[in-house]
Amino acid sequence: MKISFTINGQQKSVEIENGSxxxxxxxxxxxNLKGTKFGCGKAACGACTxxxxxxxxxxxxxxxxxxxxxxxxxxxxxxxxxxxxxVQQAWIEHIVPQCGYCQPGFIMATAALLEKKPSPTDADIDxxxxxxxxxATYYRMRKAIHRAAKIKNGDS
Amino acid sequence: MTKKKTSRRKFLIRxxxxxxxxxxxxxxxxxxxxxxxxxxxxxxxxxxxxxxxTEANLWFEITSDNTIVLHSPKVxxxxxxxxxxxxxxADELDVNIDQIVVKAAExxxxxxxxxxxxxxxxxxxxxxPLREMAATMREKVKVEAAKKWDATASALTTKGGIVSSGxxxxxxxxxxxxxxxxxxxxxxxxxxxxxxxxxGKPIKRIDLIPKVLGEPIFGMDxxxxxxxxxxxxxxxxxxxxxxxxxxxxxxxxxxxxxIVQKDDWVGVVANSYSEALAAKRKLEIDxxxxxxxxxxxxxxxxxxxxxxxxxxxxxxxxxDPDDADVVSIEFTSPIGAHAQIEPNGALAYVNGDKVTVIxxxxxxGVTQKQVSEALDVAIENVNIVTTYLGGGFGRRLNTxxxxxxxxxxxxxxxxxxxxxxxxxxxxxxxxxxxxHHIIRGKANGNGMLDALEHHYASGDVAIxxxxxxxxxVSMLGTDVGAMxxxxxxxxxxxxxxxxxxxxxxxxxxxxxxxxxxxxxxFAIESFIDEMAIRAGKNPVNYRLSMLGEDTxxxxxxxxxxEAAQKSxxxxxxxxNMAMGFAASVDAGAPCAHVAEVSIEENKIKVHRVVCAxxxxxxxxxxxxxxxxxxxxxxxxxxxxxxxxxxKNGQLYPTIYGPYDMALMKNSPKEIEVHLIQGVDAPLPVGxxxxxxxxxxxxxxxxxxxxxRLTELPLRLA
Numbered sequence: 001m002k003i004s005f006t007i008n009g010q011q012k013s014v015e016i017e018n019g020s021x022x023x024x025x026x027x028x029x030x031x032n033l034k035g036t037k038f039g040c041g042k043a044a045c046g047a048c049t050x051x052x053x054x055x056x057x058x059x060x061x062x063x064x065x066x067x068x069x070x071x072x073x074x075x076x077x078x079x080x081x082x083x084x085x086x087v088q089q090a091w092i093e094h095i096v097p098q099c100g101y102c103q104p105g106f107i108m109a110t111a112a113l114l115e116k117k118p119s120p121t122d123a124d125i126d127x128x129x130x131x132x133x134x135x136a137t138y139y140r141m142r143k144a145i146h147r148a149a150k151i152k153n154g155d156s
Numbered sequence: 157m158t159k160k161k162t163s164r165r166k167f168l169i170r171x172x173x174x175x176x177x178x179x180x181x182x183x184x185x186x187x188x189x190x191x192x193x194x195x196x197x198x199x200x201x202x203x204x205x206x207x208x209x210t211e212a213n214l215w216f217e218i219t220s221d222n223t224i225v226l227h228s229p230k231v232x233x234x235x236x237x238x239x240x241x242x243x244x245x246a247d248e249l250d251v252n253i254d255q256i257v258v259k260a261a262e263x264x265x266x267x268x269x270x271x272x273x274x275x276x277x278x279x280x281x282x283x284x285p286l287r288e289m290a291a292t293m294r295e296k297v298k299v300e301a302a303k304k305w306d307a308t309a310s311a312l313t314t315k316g317g318i319v320s321s322g323x324x325x326x327x328x329x330x331x332x333x334x335x336x337x338x339x340x341x342x343x344x345x346x347x348x349x350x351x352x353x354x355x356g357k358p359i360k361r362i363d364l365i366p367k368v369l370g371e372p373i374f375g376m377d378x379x380x381x382x383x384x385x386x387x388x389x390x391x392x393x394x395x396x397x398x399x400x401x402x403x404x405x406x407x408x409x410x411x412x413x414x415i416v417q418k419d420d421w422v423g424v425v426a427n428s429y430s431e432a433l434a435a436k437r438k439l440e441i442d443x444x445x446x447x448x449x450x451x452x453x454x455x456x457x458x459x460x461x462x463x464x465x466x467x468x469x470x471x472x473x474x475x476d477p478d479d480a481d482v483v484s485i486e487f488t489s490p491i492g493a494h495a496q497i498e499p500n501g502a503l504a505y506v507n508g509d510k511v512t513v514i515x516x517x518x519x520x521g522v523t524q525k526q527v528s529e530a531l532d533v534a535i536e537n538v539n540i541v542t543t544y545l546g547g548g549f550g551r552r553l554n555t556x557x558x559x560x561x562x563x564x565x566x567x568x569x570x571x572x573x574x575x576x577x578x579x580x581x582x583x584x585x586x587x588x589x590x591x592h593h594i595i596r597g598k599a600n601g602n603g604m605l606d607a608l609e610h611h612y613a614s615g616d617v618a619i620x621x622x623x624x625x626x627x628x629v630s631m632l633g634t635d636v637g638a639m640x641x642x643x644x645x646x647x648x649x650x651x652x653x654x655x656x657x658x659x660x661x662x663x664x665x666x667x668x669x670x671x672x673x674x675x676x677x678f679a680i681e682s683f684i685d686e687m688a689i690r691a692g693k694n695p696v697n698y699r700l701s702m703l704g705e706d707t708x709x710x711x712x713x714x715x716x717x718e719a720a721q722k723s724x725x726x727x728x729x730x731x732n733m734a735m736g737f738a739a740s741v742d743a744g745a746p747c748a749h750v751a752e753v754s755i756e757e758n759k760i761k762v763h764r765v766v767c768a769x770x771x772x773x774x775x776x777x778x779x780x781x782x783x784x785x786x787x788x789x790x791x792x793x794x795x796x797x798x799x800x801x802x803k804n805g806q807l808y809p810t811i812y813g814p815y816d817m818a819l820m821k822n823s824p825k826e827i828e829v830h831l832i833q834g835v836d837a838p839l840p841v842g843x844x845x846x847x848x849x850x851x852x853x854x855x856x857x858x859x860x861x862x863x864r865l866t867e868l869p870l871r872l873a
Contacts, residue, residue: 029428042812
């Protein structure tokens with residue numbers, strides 16, 4: 001079956017045999033965007049988080065057929081070196097990543113949170129940022145999330 | 157300046173097994189006292205780099221745009237080693253740090269550390285060799301520039317990747333362009349450390365921006381043209397093995413290219429990962445399950461008094477356990493999973509007698525050897541390419557999956573990429589072994605300890621590991637991994653001993669960040685705290701009074717004092733909050749933690765941790781602090797949350813969530829790290845700060861509840 005969607009601002013169509021194939025594998029293996037990571041395949045760790053119509057989605061458990069006509073953003077489309085997204089900017093300022101593997105998922109989850117809650121409290125962060133980071137960079141991440149909210153709100 | 161083909165440097169003579177090995181090999185009769193001497197020495201010894209690369213031009217590449225590529229003998233798994241290496245190189249090679257690119261060396265380069273990236277040793281081992289290599293490279297550039305200008309090399313100056321002679325300048329890349337026959341200088345004079353521009357400064361990680369943009373390539377991201385995907389069967393039951401398999405249904409599945417059958421596993425190779433996984437589920441497998449292991453059986457094996465015994469520390473007299481004045485407390489820790497987010501896997505290609513494997517590994521040298529043996533290919537024909545690692549934590553010291561990937565690739569004649577499912581990752585980890593501890597102590601009339609004994613039982617850590625030769629293990633007579641943190645650091649206690657009991661379990665156990673340190677320190681430091689409380693002493697002063705005046709004891713005292721002072725440590729409960737104190741020393745790096753804890757809805761909550769850590773010379777203080785923060789939260793996770801158990805003969809749980817880990821909501825909102833640079837060389841950093849956290853939390857809970865928790869993970873009844 002043919003599935004069409006917009007990804008990082010570009011219109012794409014993919015030919016796929018099984019519409020239940022997780023969106024993650026189409027993005028990684030067909031479209032060759034490797035920034036979205038595989039961690040568990042059960043929507044339990046959040047490493048594969050991306051945006052579908054602005055919502056944070058765990059793409060390992062999101063069938064590609066449901067992406068039809070949707071607007072997808074991955075870490076590659078969030079910001080650039082020259083023009084990083086406020087979340088990326090804050091991550092850089094606070095030197096958050098260690099191994100870095102889970103970080104795109106956290107960054108995408110945080111970017112989606114800030115759209116809903118422009119100034120999240122610690123409780124908002126605890127309730128919404130529930131991805132897993134084994135290097136345990138949570139301490140710096142929390143500071144970076146607060147900082148990202150300030151940057152995004154023009155309070156830099 | 158002399159011309160020679162190779163330059164053998166001091167650090168190479170120190171290479172190989174290291175001082176520990178050399179010392180052991182030279183002594184044919186092992187008395188246990190000699191071994192104990194070695195154990196105590198090994199606690200402060202930095203085992204040297206054990207690669208064979210001796211030529212600076214193997215380590216460095218200068219590209220035409222004047223980029224300096226450092227081929228690193230060590231891998232980057234988050235610990236920040238590449239950044240520290242870049243700092244060292246920039247300062248000695250006289251280049252700007254943004255001119256440097258660091259890549260994990262391929263085994264074909266000959267410079268990878270043949271042992272591992274582990275033990276938190278990368279910067280500690282390579283600080284001096286890398287300074288020498290970079291300085292040598294700098295002098296080589298000058299020699300080549302001097303030839304082009306017909307000048308004297310020693311009269312030239314270098315800065316920012318530019319070599320100058322008066323008004324004339326030349327980029328390093330121009331100086332060394334087209335050079336094939338290198339003139340090698342003697343070991344040059346190193347820069348004064350006080351003049352370093354980068355070393356010692358908290359500069360941003362060199363992989364920071366790429367990682368924030370999602371650019372780096374991990375093992376999971378590696379690709380080759382015409383690549384196929386595979387999935388491999390693994391038994392769900394501990395100790396089970398493959399009896400027979402019916403592949404008929406799987407073979408008919410869409411996208412299947414080949415089913416590869418070996419004695420103890422079956423692999424499905426298909427056009428996509430989803431197809432490989434779907435076909436694997438159609439394999440009808442008959443497993444031989446000799447027995448269904450229970451949690452109780454594992455617990456009953458893992459007991460002090462069972463297995464092989466070795467006294468790892470012995471000063472003064474042994475306690476009489478029947479003495480009515482002896483206090484004895486038992487502690488336990490559970491099976492722990494690595495749970496690193498990037499699953500294990502490998503991408504392999506076999507082309508004739510040449511093999512390439514791309515993966516996340518902490519042991520490229522061992523992986524190379526294993527693939528070479530399994531495929532019967534000359535070792536020099538096997539190239540292991542290491543990517544960034546999506547977490548290491550000791551899990552990637554075991555890479556049997558690289559062999560499986562290579563075997564499948566050989567059968568299909570195309571590159572094959574294969575990785576674990578998360579369930580396989582949890583069931584087939586090389587776990588942190590469960591432990592059991594009995595601590596006995598006897599106080600004098602003053603409440604101070606006259607005697608302290610730590611008896612501890614552990615599964616394999618270093619024993620049965622591919623990175624420790626069996627000969628070395630039998631020479632040492634103990635599991636040196638399980639021993640980490642097992643000896644008693646309080647040197648003023650006259651009678652002290654540590655006794656290790658070792659048993660190999662029916663499932664693989666191995667290195668988990670900090671090895672025995674986490675559980676051993678939990679047991680010892682909980683006990684010390686209990687004795688301080690019973691004696692009515694302040695636990696900080698109690699600890700200080702048991703430490704003497706030798707260099708290490710003074711450094712331990714310093715971190716204890718620093719943590720107490722900076723946290724404004726109070727022994728008394730304040731409102732619903734209490735502070736817990738604990739300290740440890742690992743690999744010569746002392747650390748003390750103060751945890752501020754409350755109990756909310758019968759759950760332990762850690763609000764603030766103050767850490768004092770003597771890391772020696774901090775090449776990048778910010779990244780040392782990042783390692784402390786990571787160790788503290790990973791330690792909270794291990795100490796308060798994580799536990800694998802046996803259920804119906806299977807290791808359980810098999811997914812995040814049920815395998816409870818500390819997440820954002822469980823992480824303290826305040827972490828303060830105070831670095832003390834008590835020696836002028838870098839010490840191991842990535843593990844020692846994990847030591848005291850479990851005990852620090854338990855000690856706070858003791859103050860809040862009056863109850864001594866003796867079991868990890870810490871839970872209130």
